[in-house]
Amino acid sequence: MGLPRRADLLLLALLALPFGAQAQGGRTIFCCEDDAGRPACGDTLPPMCFGKAYREISPQGTVRRYVAAPxxxxxxxxxxxxxxxxxxxxxxxxxxxxxxxxxxxxYASLSDLDAQRDRSLADAGKSMQEQRRRLEELEARRQKLAEEQEFYRDRELPPELANELRVIEAEMAAQRVVLDAKTRELETIRSRFDEDRRRYLELTRDAQPRR
Structure with a gap:
């Protein structure tokens, strides 16, 4: 004869409980499987069921609730x-x-978005042109100061000339930093509008008239 099934073992465990535990007022029976895989039941949760999954079973043998292990x-x-x-x-x-x-x-439409993109790019481009023009003016002034500097090749530069050269060089460096920032800003504007345009098309695709 083969080994009894788990359901049979559970039934045997229930039958082994005192009659009062099985039928008194419809009291719930707590059952789990111990470390060896054998059913352990009681009208209170058996100590070997602590930390394990267990079932709450009616005296008629139906499972009222299954409690998972912690x-x-x-x-x-x-x-x-x-x-x-x-x-x-x-x-x-x-x-x-x-x-x-x-x-x-x-944006009310895709053309509205495109128009705003063009305006934003035009404004950014205009600002960059102004920065380049200012750099060209500074460079022209620096060239004139460099020509004056040639007259003092073997002599000490006048303080006013030396100071103006330092100021020009510092301002040109600052203007280059600003121009680099505006160049990055232009690329950011272009990328942002490209992404907005792509997303706008996705969101309005179903609303577009079919051809």
Missing amino acids: LTAEEIARRQAEERQRKAEEARALQQRRLDEALLET
């Missing part, structure tokens, strides 16, 4: 990491929805 430290850490990731994804989705709403509220 999570291990690794399982808790994994669930916490999953929860953090879920919240981060929800935050990103919420932020994207807000950006999408703002995009659709800002």
